[in-house]
Amino acid sequence: MLRHAAVLFVVLFSSISILGICKGxxxxxxxxxxxxxxxxxxxxxxxxxxxxxxxxxxxxxxxxxxxxxxxxxxxxxxxxxxxxxxxxxxxxxxxxxxxxxxxxxxxxxxxxxxxxxxxxxxxxxxxxxxxxxxxxxxxxxxxxxxxxxxxxxxxxxxxxxxxxxxxxxxxxxxxxxxxxxxxxxxxxxxxxxxxDRPNLYMSVDESLLSSAVDRVVDRTSPVNEVVLGTPVRGTGHTSGTVFLDFLPSSQRAVTQLSFQATNLANTRSTKGPVTVCSEGLTELSAQKRIYIDDERVWADPTIASASTQTRLTGIGIKSRFGKNFIRRVASKKVSQLKPKIEAISERRAQERVRREFESETAEAIGQASQDYEHKFRRPLKAR
Incomplete structure (x- = not known):
């Protein structure tokens, strides 16, 4: 998801240092x-x-x-x-x-x-x-x-x-x-x-960092899950953007790395003689705030959300007898289960995007924090 996340922290480390706000x-x-x-x-x-x-x-x-x-x-x-x-x-x-x-x-x-x-x-x-x-x-x-x-x-x-x-x-x-x-x-x-006074102040234009981080996400991946005991197979296409924002703060440098995307999935689920074809539209988002002050680089946990809507596109019946009756029963059952299926899909999508976003940014943040301490703060303190 965030192949270029490391770029963000390299640029942040080399370009920004906000040293203590004077008080007292x-x-x-x-x-x-x-x-x-x-x-x-x-x-x-x-x-x-x-x-x-x-x-x-x-x-x-x-x-x-x-x-x-x-x-x-x-x-x-x-x-x-x-x-x-x-x-x-x-x-x-x-x-x-x-x-x-x-x-x-x-x-x-x-x-x-x-x-x-x-x-x-x-x-x-x-x-x-x-x-x-x-x-x-x-x-x-x-x-x-x-x-x-x-x-x-x-x-x-x-x-x-x-x-x-x-x-x-x-x-x-x-x-x-x-x-x-x-x-x-x-x-x-x-x-x-x-x-005590700040001994370094630098101003960095947001566009400089955004050009290194902002990118388009466009990928197709298989769907292979089990929902309410029924196997669900198909493909999902995710399209969206990863982008960087600077947030106002008088105490430290604050940036927010965000992911906004839409996933369109076409799936088939089969149980007994019934095959249900459906289309799911899920709005995905994830945000992580990153902070830099005179002491350290750190980040908040990832906040993620997902909102899913599904639409029935067809019902297939594999039976020699009673197809219309089976279709009516299946259609009614699908309508009854629709809210529960959407809720399950939302929770799974939210956790998946949160986990992926957290995993793909953790290493870069950790490296930035280590570099900030060892390559920037320690040499200054040793002088």
Whole structure:
């Protein structure tokens, strides 16, 4: 049904990215309402150390997979001190700051390859583990926190006055350190709501994508079913279109892939001496909405519908006696069963088109989602 469905998602991935709608306070608000006094320093508990260790363990998985497939994987593991990495990943509340610092320096060195996101992810997890370990065990952690807050307060005040991107350069790293050391979560949220802004906006004309997706459906297929215990044979001709629509949304990119068609079936059903010839007209439709935002690509389940009308085109009687009587009885029976037969046909057609539409779009949506994460978001996050 949808041989070109994959084209849709390739084009979507390469052409559209809608990054978060701005909400909350504005940076200029801090001009009249400065940060004030620093929230009290909170020493991270044991659970915070366990979480940092678990996050480090999770970050090692993509890198482990990469090194397992690389010819230089053994050398990389030796350079990175892989056994020490695994030990810290399993250390839980017993994280060793000195070991973490040594490991971090190796990941932060000027070596080719360390810019790959698999390495960057581990480096960031190490930095976070160092921050929470220092905050939990170092006597000077509270003093470090106070200095960071004072620096952050100055940068925010300056940014509120100047209102330029350049004035925000130092804010992000300081907020990251506060998050990693589990400090001032409310303040971090407030500042981020003021400084977070979309970093990419693109506009794509609907006709560009439609030209790659829209197509005509025209096919003939056999009918071979059993309805109310009677075999039904014949042929069905389906004609219609697959097309793409853009739907209005202020929060994300929304497209709808639709299928509209008519199936005309000519069938014969035989039971005993009676053969019934009929014509069925079924209106078919299926829709699937596809969403893209700054986090992911996903889709709603397929919605399908079918509406069937049948018409008796003839009754054949294979009997030497009583043909007229048998025909009258058969004609009356067909009229009585007509609503039930149409209802059965509608349900089957609806489920069939829903299942086919879902099956033929699922792989393309899954691939688009994977590509969006691995080829677009991860490289951006690793920078």
């Amino acid at each position: 306070v504005d940076i200029a608000d801090f001009r009249n309402q400065p940060l004030g006094e620093a929230p009290p320093f909170q020493k991270p508990d044991k659970n915070a150390l366990v979480e940092a260790s678990a996050q480090l363990r999770k970050s090692l998985k993509p890198l482990d997979a990469l090194l397992s497939e690389s010819k230089s994987g053994v050398d990389w593991r030796a350079y990175l001190d892989w056994s020490a990495l695994e030990a810290q990943a399993d250390a839980g509340q017993k994280l060793d700051t000195s070991v973490l610092l040594k490991l971090y320096r190796r990941f932060n060195a000027n070596e080719n390859g360390l810019e790959m996101y698999q390495f960057v992810t581990v480096r960031r997890a190490l930095a976070a583990a160092i921050e929470v370990a220092v905050a939990a065990t170092n006597d000077q952690a509270a003093e470090t926190y106070t200095k960071r807050f004072q620096k952050l307060s100055g940068l925010v005040s300056k940014a509120a006055k100047e209102k330029t991107p350049k004035s925000l350069d130092g804010v992000g790293p300081l907020l990251a350190r506060l998050v990693e050391s589990r400090q001032a979560p409310g303040l971090v949220t407030k500042i981020r709501s003021a400084v």
